[in-house]
Amino acid sequence: MKNKIKAILFDVDETLFDRVLAQQAILELIVKQMPQVFDGYDPERVLAAFLKSDQIYTDLFNNGAPSEGSRDRRSKLFLQLLGIDEKYTAKITELYVKDYPGVKAHVDGAVPVIKKLSRKYQLGVVSNGFTDVQYRKLEAMGLRDLFSCIVLSEEFGIRKPNPGIFHQAALLLHMQPQECLYVGDSYTNDVIGAKNAGMHVCWFNRDSQQIPDEKIKPDFVITKFEELPGLLEK
Ligand SMILES: [Mg+2]
Structure with missing residues (x-):
């Protein structure tokens, strides 16, 4: 494998950037900036509503739903789940977009491993995501300049x-x-997509899930980011 691979491309969300950790951090920031709205609400209920609304809209996006307006629909659902007035929808979206990319939420090991690999390989990013936040996430992690293509x-x-x-x-x-x-x-998006594109694939399977379809197998599977450089030496 050592001589075959010349470039390594990465997904962003849940590969380099821990989205669930980020959602928790961004919610804290939103609640802090809108105390009059969330005062008296059980924080666990607020978090559950936030994660649920995000999950629903992430799934819709991954299934091909148009991105336009989806952030506002997500914010609105979040408020609806808590029974809070929908007039705060735009404010929630605004705070989300402003603060989200800067929250510290990198996946364990991702930053040092990318830095190490950048000395030997060309690196790039291929991501399904919103342009305004994805670039800023990569910048906040100190990685943007290490990627030759995004x-x-x-x-x-x-x-x-x-x-x-x-x-x-x-x-x-x-x-x-x-x-x-x-x-x-x-x-679905990464293993099947990259395999069909003719690339080698490493599935970052943090939760040790079963392979859904034995017919399309990744070339490698890792559960921790730190395992990646060692694979490439083989
Ligand atoms: Mg991902």
Whole structure:
């Protein structure tokens, strides 16, 4: 494997950036900035509503729903779940977009491993995500400058698992797909997508899930980020 791989491409959410940890941190910031709205609400109930509304809209997005207006719909659902007046919808969205990318929520080991790999490989990002927050997340983690290409679905117009978005990254790096390794946490978007694009794939399977379809297998599976450099030495 050592000589075959020349570039490593990464997913962002739940691969480099711990989205659930970030959701908890951003909710704390939102509640702090709107004390009059959340005063008297059980914090656990507020968190559950926030995570539920986020999960519903993340699933819809992953299933191809249009991104436009989805943040406001998510904020509105969050308020509805708590029985809070919907007039705060726009404010919740505004605080979310402003504060979310700066929260400290990198996945354990991701930052030092990326730095280490950057000395030997060309690195890139292929992510389904909103342009305004994805760049800022990478910046907040101190990683943006280490990536030679960053391909975001909302900018490029094609989402994972469509092989086209993976091919775009290979093209920008002047690599063949088979010279690239893609690392991501989603079996559907990352493993199937990158495999169909002709890349090598490392499934970042933090929760040790079963492979959903034995017919499409990742080349590697890791449960911790620190396992990645060792795989490439083999
Ligand atoms: Mg992901």
